[in-house]
Amino acid sequence: MEKTYYDPADLKKFGDITKLQPEMGNKFFDYYGEVFKEGALTAREKALIALAVSHAVQCPYCIDAYTSDCLQKGADENQMMEAVHVAAAIKGGAALVHGVQMMNKIKELTM
């Protein structure tokens, strides 16, 4: 096993996953390419969504890739940080809204 779990150089090797089970891998990359094309959303808007999701899933490869991509597509720093806050708000909210479940259970178990 490597000494670190993440190596920035591995990002460039992402395409190599098609060396095993190429049919699945190729379908994934075709789909991926299609998703990020300019469509009902602009490519820049999609890059910002991807950046937010990258933070939510805490993927360092994705953060690296989509920070570059957002800059390249002309997003500004404030838009990028707002996108990260959207991810944080949803993650925080998702934790907190379960407080209702907790309260329901408290009610069930207490007099």
Next chain:
Amino acid sequence: MALSATSLHRQKHELSEPAYQLTVLQQGAQFPEFAAQLQQHNLYPLKPTGATILQVNVGKMCNQTCRHCHVDAGPDRKEIMTRETMQLCLDALVKSPDITTIDLTGGAPEMNPDFRWFVEELSKLGKQIVVRCNLTIILANKKYHDMPLFFKEHKVQVVSSLPYFAASRTDAQRGDGVFDKSIKALQLLNEVGYGKAGSGLQLDLVYNPSGAFLPAAQQSLEAEFKRRLKSGFDIDFNNLFCITNLPISRYLEYLMQSGNYESYMEKLVDAFNPAAAASVMCRNTISVGWDGYLYDCDFNQMLELHVSPTAPQHIRDFSLAALNKRDIILNQHCYGCTAGAGSSCGGQTVA
């Protein structure tokens, strides 16, 4: 990042030497040779399609010292074109009707004391005149305040750098306060009709990335610039040109200092696009240096890569027919013009 107030030339920086820059560019043995790349696509030797643009660099003097400047221009640069050399350019244009556009660049071209005379003479020849105006020069001194009206009088197409629609990234590249002054200058150009529908006065903006990344798709970024500049500052303009930064001079220094050189070259090489290679600007442009020497482009000029020895070397010997037969001089920096959707002084080269 703080901007250095002096040019690399003044600092006697090793990267102010074209030969040293070429050595750096050649060191990346992991990158395929640009010429070999063209050969693979049947584009080598690269030949002109026929020059229609004469780009004249009237001098390295500038009121700004931008972080990415490929000219290494600044207030401390004194190399500027004389009126005699300008006259040689006019003589060359008279005998070359196929050249329809003259593109004036610098430095800040307006700082050349013979700039107005040159534009007036060019205007008499009936050529389309482009001036690459850095905007802040209009406000830099009272003697430039009437520049928008002067441009209007000669129907000059004004092409101006504005790397971003916000101060943060503009000032990081071009200097503190440049964004606010640029906005003011754009408003002054709009006031005399520039960028307004139906005025016939064309105002184009140039975007180049403030950092080690490639530019966005031009059409999409143009829409975003138009929206942001209109809503934020009531500014109108015609086209946005997306230009890729080439790894030479001060931008090369930035790449090396920030540890981005190899990854940036890799980005350029990975994004090599044969369609963009076929439409590079050196195929329809000839570049003239402040001292009258001829080059394939302004970048080659700064690297002191003169036109092929088979062609006339100086504007005094100008022959369009002979120049149209030359082989274009290539080096590793050329990857900057062939990445992605391509890059030229007129922006993206392929749709």
